[in-house]
Every structure is written in structure tokens, then in C-alpha cells.
Amino acid sequence: MSYNFIYFDLDDTLLDHKAAEASGLRDVHQHFSMFDGSDTQTLIDTYHDVNSEQWRLYSQGDVTREQLQQNRFEQTLQRMDLDASLFKEVGDYYMQCYRDHWQWINGAEKAYQQVVQYYPVGMLTNGFAETQRLKFKKFNFYDSADHVVISEDVGVLKPDPKVFAHATELAGFAPDDILYVGDSLTSDIEGGSRFGWNTAWFTSNGDHPKDHKADLVFNDFEELIKFLGI
Numbered sequence: 001m002s003y004n005f006i007y008f009d010l011d012d013t014l015l016d017h018k019a020a021e022a023s024g025l026r027d028v029h030q031h032f033s034m035f036d037g038s039d040t041q042t043l044i045d046t047y048h049d050v051n052s053e054q055w056r057l058y059s060q061g062d063v064t065r066e067q068l069q070q071n072r073f074e075q076t077l078q079r080m081d082l083d084a085s086l087f088k089e090v091g092d093y094y095m096q097c098y099r100d101h102w103q104w105i106n107g108a109e110k111a112y113q114q115v116v117q118y119y120p121v122g123m124l125t126n127g128f129a130e131t132q133r134l135k136f137k138k139f140n141f142y143d144s145a146d147h148v149v150i151s152e153d154v155g156v157l158k159p160d161p162k163v164f165a166h167a168t169e170l171a172g173f174a175p176d177d178i179l180y181v182g183d184s185l186t187s188d189i190e191g192g193s194r195f196g197w198n199t200a201w202f203t204s205n206g207d208h209p210k211d212h213k214a215d216l217v218f219n220d221f222e223e224l225i226k227f228l229g230i
């Protein structure tokens with residue numbers, strides 16, 4: 001397949017956000033004695049539920065990012081019957097640890113380096129702007145990518161069409177010249193294809209009838225390389 005521009009999602013597409021999140025929470029669990037009576041997996045599962053819900057509310061504009069940052073740890077601690085007033089200490093320590101665990105998804109680095117030899121590429125990510133900027137820096141995306149777009153800077157989150165409109169304008173191509181590689185069905189695949197982009201869905205849970213929304217469904221980056229014919 002041939003495209004003129006390829007955008008990548010960052011978290012859980014190129015970088016293993018989920019693993020970094022779990023490792024960061026393991027560090028948190030070990031660091032604060034209040035977690036002594038609970039197991040690590042309970043913290044990981046509880047945080048995951050609370051955080052997903054908070055991001056959903058944030059993307060709808062129902063909570064601010066400051067509320068999200070507070071709520072996700074305050075509510076996690078509440079649900080675990082722990083001292084929720086420590087949400088700030090726990091949250092700050094978590095962010096510090098989370099950053100130490102960033103790494104590529106298996107096979108993604110090699111594929112990405114190959115793609116940038118053949119295509120102009122960009123990053124298009126949700127997430128907190130200053131955190132995502134640190135990732136761009138650490139993984140050299142400012143040098144290797146032609147454009148980086150953080151939806152928070154645009155003012156709305158994916159799948160809002162405004163984010164895709166902004167990224168399309170930056171790329172300087174028509175929507176159907178662009179391929180978006182991402183892991184989220186709603187934010188990336190549905191959001192991108194609604195705007196007229198082609199999409200490649202990185203997932204191990206692809207199934208009918210969701211599959212037809214993406215031009216490629218893959219769970220191994222070598223499949224993406226094969227699909228692009230490079």
C-alpha cells in the first residue's frame with residue numbers, strides 16, 4: 001500500500017504505556033507503607049478502572065486535568081480503604097516512577113525506523129502535554145518525526161475531528177493520503193476513519209465486525225511493514 005504520510009499514536013502503539021504504568025504502580029506499592037496490607041495487583045486493577053473512567057470524563061470535558069490528576073489517586077485510595085488525603089504524594093511519586101519505565105513496544109522500534117526511511121511521519125497523541133513532550137525527547141521523535149501533535153495543545157482530545165483536522169493540515173496532504181497507526185478503536189481507528197484517514201489497528205483483540213473499520217488489523221509490527229511493502 002502507498003500513502004503520503006503516516007501518523008503514529010504513541011501510548012500502547014509505539015511505547016508500552018501499560019507496562020510502564022504497572023511497573024510505576026509496583027514502585028508506588030513498595031514505597032508507601034500504607035499498601036503493606038494489600039497486594040500489588042489490587043492497586044493496579046483499581047487504579048486502571050478509576051483512571052479509565054477519569055480519562056473518559058476528561059475527554060468529554062466533565063473534569064479538568066487537575067481534577068483528573070487528583071481524582072485518579074484519591075478515588076483509588078478511597079476504594080482500597082486507604083488514606084485518600086495522600087493522593088498528591090502518591091500521584092507525584094507515581095509520575096516520577098512511571099517515567100523510569102518507558103520502553104518501546106516489542107518490534108515497534110525496528111519497524112518505526114524502517115518506516116521513517118520511506119515515509120514522512122508524525123506523532124498524534126492524547127495524554128498530558130508535558131509528559132508526552134518528555135517521551136518525544138527521550139525517544140528522539142522530535143528528530144525522526146516531521147510533525148508531533150499533542151491533542152491537549154489543540155484543546156480537544158481524539159477522537160474529536162478538530163485534532164485530525166489540525167494534524168491533516170500540518171501534514172499538508174489530503175485525508176485519504178494519510179495512514180494512522182494506533183491501538184484505540186474509538187480514539188484512533190474510528191476517529192481517524194471518520195475524518196477520512198486510512199487506519200491500521202494495532203490490537204490483539206480484533207474481531208468482526210470491528211475489524212472492517214481499519215484497513216489493516218495487526219498485532220505484530222512485521223505485519224505493518226509487509227502491508228506497507230517496504
Ligand SMILES: [Mg+2]
Pocket residue numbers: 009010011012013182183184
Ligand atoms: Mg494509544
